[in-house]
Amino acid sequence: MPATTLRVATGKPIEFINITQRIKRIVQESGIQEGICTIYVPHTTCGITINEAADPDVERDILKELGKIVPLHDEYLHAEGNSAAHIKTSLMGSNSSIPISDGRLLLGTWQGIFLCEFDGPRNRKVYVQIQ
Ligand code: ZN
Numbered sequence: 395m396p397a398t399t400l401r402v403a404t405g406k407p408i409e410f411i412n413i414t415q416r417i418k419r420i421v422q423e424s425g426i427q428e429g430i431c432t433i434y435v436p437h438t439t440c441g442i443t444i445n446e447a448a449d450p451d452v453e454r455d456i457l458k459e460l461g462k463i464v465p466l467h468d469e470y471l472h473a474e475g476n477s478a479a480h481i482k483t484s485l486m487g488s489n490s491s492i493p494i495s496d497g498r499l500l501l502g503t504w505q506g507i508f509l510c511e512f513d514g515p516r517n518r519k520v521y522v523q524i525q
Contacts (some may be wrong), residue, residue, distance in 0.1 A: 483510070
């Protein structure tokens with residue numbers, strides 16, 4: 395089936411946005427019972443990750459530590475001035491795949507799917523392909 399496009403307007407320079415419920419709805423509406431759901435962002439300063447969605451402090455800790463690993467300014471060569479956002483995006487990755495069984499995503503109890511904005515605010519696209 396064709397990919398579904400989700401549009402996400404981010405509101406901050408750096409943030410995680412929980413898109414789990416929107417992805418679950420696409421899976422339900424597809425009617426697919428057994429398969430795989432691929433979530434992909436076509437951007438270079440915005441990624442996708444799966445991690446704990448129950449305690450928002452986990453998101454904050456991840457963002458804080460990414461900020462230590464990848465300083466905002468570090469004599470980067472890229473003239474646009476947003477190398478830190480590019481590097482963090484590569485660390486998080488641009489896609490995730492989740493198995494579907496009995497019509498449901500096989501996410502763990504505490505897991506959520508997050509769009510990772512590193513150079514916002516911007517209008518982002520997320521492609522969701524169910525096979
Ligand atoms: Zn750039």
